[in-house]
Structures are given as C-alpha cells and as structure tokens.
Amino acid sequence: MTASPAGEGDATGAGRSIQPTSQFAGDDGSADEELAGLLAGHATGAVALADVVARLASTRVLVPVLAELAVGEEVAGPSGQTLHVDKEASSGVVALQAPDGRRALPVFTSVAAMSAWRADARPVPVEATRAALSAVNEDWSLLVVDPGGPVTVQVPRPAVWALAQGEPWRPALEATQDGLRVEQEVAQAVTVAAAPVQHVVSAHAEPGRKAEVAVVLALDPGLDRSGLDTVLGQVNARLGASDVISRRVDSLELRIGAAR
Structure with a gap:
C-alpha cells in the first residue's frame, strides 16, 4: 500500500x-x-x-x-x-x-x-x-x-x-458447513437490483473470485457487444444505487452465467 x-x-x-x-x-x-x-x-x-x-x-x-x-x-x-x-x-x-x-x-x-x-x-x-x-x-x-x-x-x-x-458490522459473506455463501439480505438486494434490467433473465449472488461478491447474470441470447455493454452498465448503476449493497459489500464483480 x-x-x-x-x-x-x-x-x-x-x-x-x-x-x-x-x-x-x-x-x-x-x-x-x-x-x-x-x-x-x-x-x-x-x-x-x-x-x-x-x-x-x-x-x-x-x-x-x-x-x-x-x-x-x-x-x-x-x-x-x-x-x-x-x-x-x-x-x-x-x-x-x-x-x-x-x-x-x-x-x-x-x-x-x-x-x-x-x-x-x-x-x-x-x-x-x-x-x-x-x-x-x-x-x-x-x-x-x-x-x-x-x-x-x-x-x-x-x-x-x-x-x-458505532454500529455492528455484518459481513456480506457467511460461513456454512459447505463453505462461504452470500448473506440473505445481500443476496436478495443483488437480485432486486439486477433482475429488472431488460435482457436479464436471472441474477444471483455468490462469493466472488476476484471480488468479495460476484453478481452472476443469465442474459437473453443474441446480444451484440453494444447491447451487452448497455445491460452491464444498467446493472452496475442499479447495484451502485442499492443502500444494502453499498453498506455491506466491499467489492463486486459481474459474471455472465447460464440461465437457472
């Protein structure tokens, strides 16, 4: 540093x-x-x-x-x-x-x-x-x-x-017998923020690879690069506007995954 x-x-x-x-x-x-x-x-x-x-x-x-x-x-x-x-x-x-x-x-x-x-x-x-x-x-x-x-x-x-x-800290990730998972309030906030964006089929949160939390998106097929950039920009904006995410998540990464 x-x-x-x-x-x-x-x-x-x-x-x-x-x-x-x-x-x-x-x-x-x-x-x-x-x-x-x-x-x-x-x-x-x-x-x-x-x-x-x-x-x-x-x-x-x-x-x-x-x-x-x-x-x-x-x-x-x-x-x-x-x-x-x-x-x-x-x-x-x-x-x-x-x-x-x-x-x-x-x-x-x-x-x-x-x-x-x-x-x-x-x-x-x-x-x-x-x-x-x-x-x-x-x-x-x-x-x-x-x-x-x-x-x-x-x-x-x-x-x-x-x-x-002067408030207690509630980490975004919690330990389970199977490893780490995203805490329920944070996971719900991710879904609420990302899912309504046009061309997002589904969105969920999981522990990140390079960031604390990964937002995994399933998107409509056939999006070109411009359309993909638009969708990701809108998702990023909505995540950034979430009070829960801004208070509780240290860092985010976006990933494109298969529809669930």
Missing part, C-alpha cells in the same frame, strides 16, 4: 480529528489482551474477522505519526501484499495505498507492534472508532491493523464505516 497526505490543505483533516483524549493519559502502550488473542486466532482461521472488528469497536489503537517519510517506500501488508508509501502527510499521519488503489489508515495494537513497523513512529492513542471516522472523513476506505505484524489484518470498507458509525 502507498501512504498519502492526511488532511493536506484541509483544516478538518485526519491530523486534527485523531488527537488523543485525556482518557489515555495512563496508557502503557500494551495491546488489549482480548484483541491480541482474537488476532492470533484469526491468523489460524479459528476466529472470524467479524469478531476481530467487534472487539476493535471497544478498544484503543495507536495511530503512527512520522516526522519524515520516504516516497515509494514499501511495507508488508496482509496476505503477502506489498503496501507502498506514497508521500509524507502534512500532519505526519500517513495512509497506505493498496494494490487496487484504495487508501488505508494504519493502526496498531501496541507500541511494540508499531516499533516493529517503524522505529521512528510516534504513537497517538485513539479509540478505534475515532480512527475509523477519521479514515472515512479522509475518504480512505480501509484500516490496516498492525502492518508490521505479528498479525496483519485489513479491515474492509463496510466494517470501517460500521466502526465509524
């Missing part, structure tokens, strides 16, 4: 909105034990990301402030990602840029985790909900927890929004 300015040219930017409060005056910089345990469990697949996010909602995190930051510097990210530093924030708070171009605010569970990432980073303690609100205000989509380890977790956009609003 790449780092970029926090609130550059904006008096209401993240550098001002994540100032610590007096409640952290006695903070020793240690990680919350329950959160640390959940992160360790998530690394092994034993704990769902939703449980990590739920604990984040009631914990303090540390936001790094850097006096200097090298453009183009690379840091480690979740799932083997390489996260790129873009440039220094005027406030010293940085954003990381993901391979898909979205920006994330790095947050840390402890001073030790932050020091493993950048020894020269100064920790600013804030509630995780306030950090999420700061990211939302800056139009940064993600949070990355402990980018230097020991366990790095990327908090997706819908979860960041839920944290910022």
Whole structure:
C-alpha cells in the first residue's frame, strides 16, 4: 500500500480529528489482551474477522505519526501484499495505498507492534472508532491493523464505516458447513437490483473470485457487444444505487452465467 497526505490543505483533516483524549493519559502502550488473542486466532482461521472488528469497536489503537517519510517506500501488508508509501502527510499521519488503489489508515495494537513497523513512529492513542471516522472523513476506505505484524489484518470498507458509525458490522459473506455463501439480505438486494434490467433473465449472488461478491447474470441470447455493454452498465448503476449493497459489500464483480 502507498501512504498519502492526511488532511493536506484541509483544516478538518485526519491530523486534527485523531488527537488523543485525556482518557489515555495512563496508557502503557500494551495491546488489549482480548484483541491480541482474537488476532492470533484469526491468523489460524479459528476466529472470524467479524469478531476481530467487534472487539476493535471497544478498544484503543495507536495511530503512527512520522516526522519524515520516504516516497515509494514499501511495507508488508496482509496476505503477502506489498503496501507502498506514497508521500509524507502534512500532519505526519500517513495512509497506505493498496494494490487496487484504495487508501488505508494504519493502526496498531501496541507500541511494540508499531516499533516493529517503524522505529521512528510516534504513537497517538485513539479509540478505534475515532480512527475509523477519521479514515472515512479522509475518504480512505480501509484500516490496516498492525502492518508490521505479528498479525496483519485489513479491515474492509463496510466494517470501517460500521466502526465509524458505532454500529455492528455484518459481513456480506457467511460461513456454512459447505463453505462461504452470500448473506440473505445481500443476496436478495443483488437480485432486486439486477433482475429488472431488460435482457436479464436471472441474477444471483455468490462469493466472488476476484471480488468479495460476484453478481452472476443469465442474459437473453443474441446480444451484440453494444447491447451487452448497455445491460452491464444498467446493472452496475442499479447495484451502485442499492443502500444494502453499498453498506455491506466491499467489492463486486459481474459474471455472465447460464440461465437457472
């Protein structure tokens, strides 16, 4: 991911909105034990990301402030990602840029985790909900927890929004005995949005291959390229206008499938 300015040219930017409060005056910089345990469990697949996010909602995190930051510097990210530093924030708070171009605010569970990432980073303690609100205000989509380890977790956009609003996060995908499936409300919203478009025979949602959720369309046969583009554009517009999808789905992909 790449780092970029926090609130550059904006008096209401993240550098001002994540100032610590007096409640952290006695903070020793240690990680919350329950959160640390959940992160360790998530690394092994034993704990769902939703449980990590739920604990984040009631914990303090540390936001790094850097006096200097090298453009183009690379840091480690979740799932083997390489996260790129873009440039220094005027406030010293940085954003990381993901391979898909979205920006994330790095947050840390402890001073030790932050020091493993950048020894020269100064920790600013804030509630995780306030950090999420700061990211939302800056139009940064993600949070990355402990980018230097020991366990790095990327908090997706819908979860960041839920944290910022003080609401529980309901993932778009849920686990079953047979694997992942799209949660019922989300699946229904996909059908309601896509099915009415002309030339769409049917539409359903399933876990995506490259995105979180795949919208699988069965279309009338014989559409030319122009007609196909029109249909896909209309489906995209209706999906984008769905409140359920915008709140709960991190990313979508469209696929053409056989009629069901």
